[in-house]
Amino acid sequence: MRLFLILALLIAIAAVIFSFQNSVPIMVHIAIWNFEASLALVLLSTLAIGILIGILVSLPSAVRRTMEISKDERYIEQLKADLNQQLDIVSQQQKRIANLEKHLNSGNEV
Numbered sequence: 001m002r003l004f005l006i007l008a009l010l011i012a013i014a015a016v017i018f019s020f021q022n023s024v025p026i027m028v029h030i031a032i033w034n035f036e037a038s039l040a041l042v043l044l045s046t047l048a049i050g051i052l053i054g055i056l057v058s059l060p061s062a063v064r065r066t067m068e069i070s071k072d073e074r075y076i077e078q079l080k081a082d083l084n085q086q087l088d089i090v091s092q093q094q095k096r097i098a099n100l101e102k103h104l105n106s107g108n109e110v
Contacts, residue, residue, distance in 0.1 A: 015044055 019040035026039050 015047070019044060 022040045024039045025036050026042060027034065027036050028042055
């Protein structure tokens with residue numbers, strides 16, 4: 001996570017330096033719209049749109065992965081409950097066996 005933060009900070013610093021060095025106005029044509037803006041502003045907004053598209057594209061897989069993790073965690077909790085139940089049964093059976101052995105040994109001593 002720190003590496004991601006450092007990388008984001010470096011990109012932001014590079015973008016600021018870039019914008020100070022490229023303030024030349026350019027004409028932008030998008031379909032029927034025409035407007036004039038600085039080169040840096042156009043490129044930075046293009047970068048922002050690209051980042052937004054990347055986030056939107058990766059969102060479904062992140063949601064799917066979160067749902068799978070949640071399902072797996074519920075399954076693990078169910079397995080833990082089943083294990084505890086089985087351990088209780090084993091413990092009860094061990095006590096019963098010890099009790100039966102005790103009665104069997106006391107019957108042989110008479």
